[in-house]
Amino acid sequence: MTVLSLLFYLLALLIVASTGIAVTRRNLAHAVVYLVISFFGTAMLFYLLGAPLLAALEVIIYAGAIMILFLFIVMMIRLERIEGPLFPRRQMVPALVAAAVYLGAGILLMAYGDPAGNARLASASASPAEFGRFLFNRHWLAIEIASLLLLVALVGALHIGREPADAEEPQP
């Protein structure tokens, strides 16, 4: 086991553990902070797998922008405690059925799937300049569509989040 593979397993443990802790928190602010740790771990994983630009973007956009947006909403909405179990049985049963099917299919694929996946990955790295040139040479149309999508989301979020014209007081 080389240093890099040890690093991979450590990062995988960190990511899965912090995500697992995050989704079982009752306090939403704690959940968001644990998820930020998970995204930092994912960024290090991206660096390990040879994507330094994506590692930076993961920290800036996922851990930075998206999680801060979640924190804003958590602080903006005055949350009363939702009583009762964290995972109510009515919703837990379909979740468990879906998880069992998914896990079964995954384990079967790992056991009987194509053994070509067992070759160890050689470490390599794509420099940000090379990656950027590739992106704008080969995928420029998709980039434009993504920017259009962001514009549409901006307009949509503004429209949905706007105060109604006949502003009635929100119920407590």
Added chain:
Amino acid sequence: MIVPYSHVLALSGLLFLIGMVTTVARRNLIMVVLGLEVMLNAAAVAFVGASLRWELLDGQALVIFIIAVAATEVSVGLALVVAAYRKTGSVDPEQLEETEASA
């Protein structure tokens, strides 16, 4: 030499499973959107691993689009959560259901 690609896929699948169970089982609209984020992130991990496995940059290019879609989805999703909170005073999806039924 790092690890076999199947281990990267296993990690990605496990993350996706956590996100899926969160989205289906939690009784809080914000946690539902959080679960969607976790699932998109799991897909990004699989793509970066595949990009290294076949030494093609297309996998990394797709992750850029995954991040763009995640940002879009979270902004619209959270706007919807706030709209639902204004309407019902709660982020519990069951209460939203009851208000819709009684209205």
